[in-house]
Amino acid sequence: MTxxxxxxxxxxxxxxTFSSRRTIGRFIxxxxxxxxxxxxxxxxxxxxxxxxxxxxxxxRSLSAQLRCMVCQNQSIDDSDADLARDLRLLVREHxxxxxxxxxxxxxxxARYGDFILLKPPVKPETIALWSAPFVLLIxxxxxxVLAWRRRSRGAGPAPALSAGEQAKLATLLGQDxx
Amino acid sequence: MxxxxxxxALVLALALALVNAILPLWGVLARDERLMGxxxxxxxxxxxxxxxxxxxxxxxxxxxxxxxxxxxxxxHSAKPLVYKxxxxxxxxxxxxxxxxxILTLFGAAVALSARRMPQDLHAVTLxxxxxxxxxxxxxxxxxxxxxxxxxxxxxxxNDLNPLLQDPGLAIHPPLLYLGYVGLSITFSFAAAxxxxxxxxxxxxxxxxxxxxxxxxxLTLGIAMxxxxxxxxxxxxxxxxxxxxxxxxxxxxxxATALLHSAAVMEKREALKIWxxxxxxxxxxxxxxxxxxxxxxxxxxxxxxxxxxxxxxxxLAILVFFIGGSFGLFAVRASGLKQGGLFAPISREGALxxxxxxxxxxxxxxxxxTLYPLALEAMTGEKISVGAPFFNATFVPLxxxxxxxxxxxxxLAWKRGDLLGAAQRLMIAIGAGLAAMLVFAAWQGxxxxxxxxxxxxxxxxxxxxxxxxxxxxxxGAQAVWARLRGVPLSAFGAAFAxxxxxxxLLGLAATGWGIEKITTMKVGDTLEIGPYSVxxxxxxxxxxxxxxxxxxRTLIRSGGVDVATILPASRFYPVRNQSxxxxxxxxxxxxxxYMSIGNMKxxxxxxxxxWKPLVALIWxxxxxxxxxxxxSLADRRLRIGVARRARAAGPMPQPAE
Numbered sequence: 001m002t003x004x005x006x007x008x009x010x011x012x013x014x015x016x017t018f019s020s021r022r023t024i025g026r027f028i029x030x031x032x033x034x035x036x037x038x039x040x041x042x043x044x045x046x047x048x049x050x051x052x053x054x055x056x057x058x059x060r061s062l063s064a065q066l067r068c069m070v071c072q073n074q075s076i077d078d079s080d081a082d083l084a085r086d087l088r089l090l091v092r093e094h095x096x097x098x099x100x101x102x103x104x105x106x107x108x109x110a111r112y113g114d115f116i117l118l119k120p121p122v123k124p125e126t127i128a129l130w131s132a133p134f135v136l137l138i139x140x141x142x143x144x145v146l147a148w149r150r151r152s153r154g155a156g157p158a159p160a161l162s163a164g165e166q167a168k169l170a171t172l173l174g175q176d177x178x
Numbered sequence: 179m180x181x182x183x184x185x186x187a188l189v190l191a192l193a194l195a196l197v198n199a200i201l202p203l204w205g206v207l208a209r210d211e212r213l214m215g216x217x218x219x220x221x222x223x224x225x226x227x228x229x230x231x232x233x234x235x236x237x238x239x240x241x242x243x244x245x246x247x248x249x250x251x252x253x254h255s256a257k258p259l260v261y262k263x264x265x266x267x268x269x270x271x272x273x274x275x276x277x278x279x280i281l282t283l284f285g286a287a288v289a290l291s292a293r294r295m296p297q298d299l300h301a302v303t304l305x306x307x308x309x310x311x312x313x314x315x316x317x318x319x320x321x322x323x324x325x326x327x328x329x330x331x332x333x334x335x336n337d338l339n340p341l342l343q344d345p346g347l348a349i350h351p352p353l354l355y356l357g358y359v360g361l362s363i364t365f366s367f368a369a370a371x372x373x374x375x376x377x378x379x380x381x382x383x384x385x386x387x388x389x390x391x392x393x394x395x396l397t398l399g400i401a402m403x404x405x406x407x408x409x410x411x412x413x414x415x416x417x418x419x420x421x422x423x424x425x426x427x428x429x430x431x432x433a434t435a436l437l438h439s440a441a442v443m444e445k446r447e448a449l450k451i452w453x454x455x456x457x458x459x460x461x462x463x464x465x466x467x468x469x470x471x472x473x474x475x476x477x478x479x480x481x482x483x484x485x486x487x488x489x490x491x492x493l494a495i496l497v498f499f500i501g502g503s504f505g506l507f508a509v510r511a512s513g514l515k516q517g518g519l520f521a522p523i524s525r526e527g528a529l530x531x532x533x534x535x536x537x538x539x540x541x542x543x544x545x546x547t548l549y550p551l552a553l554e555a556m557t558g559e560k561i562s563v564g565a566p567f568f569n570a571t572f573v574p575l576x577x578x579x580x581x582x583x584x585x586x587x588x589l590a591w592k593r594g595d596l597l598g599a600a601q602r603l604m605i606a607i608g609a610g611l612a613a614m615l616v617f618a619a620w621q622g623x624x625x626x627x628x629x630x631x632x633x634x635x636x637x638x639x640x641x642x643x644x645x646x647x648x649x650x651x652x653g654a655q656a657v658w659a660r661l662r663g664v665p666l667s668a669f670g671a672a673f674a675x676x677x678x679x680x681x682l683l684g685l686a687a688t689g690w691g692i693e694k695i696t697t698m699k700v701g702d703t704l705e706i707g708p709y710s711v712x713x714x715x716x717x718x719x720x721x722x723x724x725x726x727x728x729x730r731t732l733i734r735s736g737g738v739d740v741a742t743i744l745p746a747s748r749f750y751p752v753r754n755q756s757x758x759x760x761x762x763x764x765x766x767x768x769x770x771y772m773s774i775g776n777m778k779x780x781x782x783x784x785x786x787x788w789k790p791l792v793a794l795i796w797x798x799x800x801x802x803x804x805x806x807x808x809s810l811a812d813r814r815l816r817i818g819v820a821r822r823a824r825a826a827g828p829m830p831q832p833a834e
Contacts, residue, residue: 045775046697046783067562073420075564078413118564125559129549133542133571140534152519 044077048085050092059092062101066091066108067118075118181246184234185325188275191227191282192315194220198308202301206374214301218289221304224311225279225286232279235324236266245331248272248324254337254752256723264348265338270472271324273351277468278318280352280359281311288363288388295384298374299367306366313495321488337723337752346406350399357396358429358464363388364436365461368454369503372510377454382444385457387810389440393433394806400426401799409760414693414771414787416795419568424547425467431540432460435533442529446518446591449526451511452533458507462500463540469496470547521593528586528594532579539575543568580633580682583675584640602647603640610636621790627689634686637679641672670809674802681798687768687791697781698729707788709770710734714742716782724748726759729774729782733763740765745772745784767793 044063050056063077068084076084076091087108094104108116120126161169198220205213238246239262242255252269253262261268267276285307288300295303318324367385371377403426408416417423436456442449469492520526546563554560584606588599600607614632621627645668649660692707704711712732719726726748733741743761750756760773768790775783 044695044785046695049695065566067564073418073562073564078411078415078418113560115560115562118562119566119570120561120563125553125557126549126561129545129563129567130571132545133538133575136541137534137538137575140538144530144534148522 048088055095059095062091063088065118067116180234181238181325184231187227188231191224194224195308195312199305199312202305206298206302214297217301217304221285221289225282228279228282232275239266244335245327247326247328250335252338253335258722261343267351268338268342268347271322274318274322275324278314280355284360284363299370299376302370302373303366306369310362317491321491340750340755340757350402350406353395354399357392357399360392361461361464364457368457372506377450379444379447382440386440389437390806390810394803396430397799398803401796405796419565421547424543425470428463428540428543429460431536432463435536436460438529438532442526448518458503465496523596524594525589525591528589535579539572542571580637583637587644606636606640606643609639621690624689627686630686631683634679634683638676641675645672666812667809670805674805677798677802680794680801684791684794690790692788694786698784699781706786724750733770745774747774764793767791
């Protein structure tokens with residue numbers, strides 16, 4: 001086996017290999033692009049920035065909500081990928097054309113689907129996702145209150161002694177006195 | 179030869195793990211003390227074998243033995259020694275070996291340090307630990323053998339991924355694994371308690387140091403990883419709500435909840451079922467995290483299909499342990515008698531509130547991480563769940579914890595007085611409000627940052643209010659005497675809580691950061707925040723296995739030079755990859771952060787940040803870890819040490 005063939009064989013495996021730890025997951029996209037031979041560019045680059053600071057601020061906040069679709073859970077604002085750069089430029093072009101934030105987002109969703117939104121829209125498929133935290137909090141809280149009330153009630157004064165127990169107690173006390 | 183003996187040692191460790199999984203358990207069922215007695219020595223020898231295997235792999239990496247697939251894929255003879263060593267766990271196979279090494283290390287530590295526990299509980303705990311190590315040893319040997327040889331070895335290796343050639347790799351994975359693999363011990367203790375029917379305050383006391391130890395390492399490991407990402411990735415981010423990050427955050431949330439509910443169980447014999455549930459949950463989440471990381475389901479669906487064997491194997495392990503333990507829990511926990519009663523406004527009530535929020539946070543992260551996978555599997559529809567989702571759900575759930583934290587520390591057990599607690603916290607509340615005014619005057623908007631900073635100061639001061647009252651309540655002369663009376667764990671709790679407050683202050687201050695993305699020429703000066711930044715020179719250099727371009731940059735304040743930073747861009751020819759090396763100067767608690775990009779016609783793309791108070795984010799984690807260590811050093815928590823009678827005797831070693 002030659003060096004080159006080893007290199008080729010290893011490459012597909014590397015992705016899985018380096019997903020080993022948390023931040024490393026971030027690196028995968030970068031590694032992936034390097035492997036494809038694409039020179040990594042920095043995230044937002046000076047030449048992309050719009051002259052109008054207010055428009056640029058809107059572009060940045062929009063970019064932070066948009067997924068770089070070839071990366072792993074990275075926004076186009078953070079990503080080094082070429083696709084992310086193209087999308088950043090696209091967002092800026094639409095803003096320059098005078099579109100509102102919502103119009104830009106609608107355009108991108110129509111083109112790429114909900115996958116591009118890092119904050120999934122509320123719709124039938126995502127109701128469970130969005131409601132989960134609050135439902136769990138309420139269910140957990142109610143479960144605790146119920147358990148607590150049941151226990152407080154269960155632990156009332158001890159039941160009175162039965163006749164047999166009374167008699168036993170009397171003999172024990174009697175023994176003690178003697 | 180050493181490599182083969184390492185491989186063999188791993189097989190022997192598996193054999194021992196299988197023996198230790200079965201015999202002590204049998205011994206408990208048959209009430210045979212000799213069978214139970216096997217457990218500690220088998221756990222120790224198992225550790226020795228795995229440690230030897232780990233040594234063998236490290237040896238192969240250090241001497242660059244390119245007849246090993248693992249070494250060829252991840253090493254290069256020119257790589258610096260420190261990365262040859264840390265490169266051992268910078269890959270799937272080696273990091274699984276580290277995983278098992280730490281698993282057996284904890285088994286060995288329990289075997290050595292808990293001899294005064296009831297023998298059946300001790301034996302079954304070690305047996306459970308061996309069940310886990312059997313499964314993972316089998317996984318390594320069958321699907322991820324690090325000792326696989328090549329028939330015709332190449333002359334040179336492929337080098338380690340440049341992003342991993344960093345001191346972070348030497349520290350971060352071991353710390354993180356000590357944390358989340360360490361939770362296996364609490365899991366084993368919980369399963370053993372269910373099997374032996376020994377679920378009482380004593381059990382909570384046995385488990386506490388282990389949970390605390392794992393939690394401390396997990397805290398430090400997560401913080402370390404976040405700082406690593408911060409300085410390597412080049413845009414100053416440190417937490418991305420990435421699934422792989424979430425995989426480490428979930429066990430941390432569960433372990434934090436567990437620490438608190440175990441305190442209630444230890445002091446008041448309440449919340450027993452819940453504590454056991456959390457102990458099982460915490461490690462189950464570690465297993466889910468391992469599955470998410472290793473199977474490739476997250477990286478891409480194709481990676482999963484290309485090597486389904488590993489993913490399916492871990493899935494099987496996951497189903498077996500999580501299913502088995504919760505099955506055991508369902509059968510045995512219902513028979514438990516609950517202990518002490520308490521009013522809703524009480525220390526216990528506050529801890530229940532803490533647990534409710536922490537577990538909801540944990541569930542939110544779990545749902546957010548798995549939902550896209552589940553939705554795609556069921557309907558084929560792809561959605562993304564990223565930072566904006568977690569900011570909208572996790573953050574509002576987590577913030578109330580900061581408000582409640584100082585109150586929880588002050589409320590009395592059984593029945594507390596909320597108004598009285600608020601009165602005692604007046605100083606903290608006042609400090610928080612004052613801080614808000616100071617920050618508003620100093621930095622101004624955004625309001626969120628001001629509010630969060632005020633909350634953080636309230637938590638930091640509030641954490642020490644109870645301690646101060648106990649120390650200084652009786653006049654200045656009595657302080658020394660009182661100092662000896664206050665347990666170390668009280669100091670530990672105060673520091674851990676304050677640490678979280680310190681981190682919050684750092685997070686709040688990110689709102690006041692300044693970013694400049696621009697181009698600079700040599701000699702240019704740029705004003706940012708209170709500093710001016712001068713690029714002095716731009717030069718090329720050569721490292722052991724990379725070439726680099728460095729922008730030597732001076733930071734000045736009021737005409738005086740305060741620091742020099744060396745942001746660089748490195749190129750690793752073997753892998754044809756580059757990475758940025760941010761230049762960071764910590765000035766007071768803020769940082770100037772600079773990373774460089776491409777050079778065009780003599781002007782360099784730079785990203786420059788001024789991040790006030792940002793160092794507090796990680797400093798807070800260190801303070802939290804310090805709190806954990808203090809609490810761990812508390813003599814009262816050490817197993818088998820009577821409280822006062824032995825105080826005069828030699829200091830026992832802290833439980834490991």
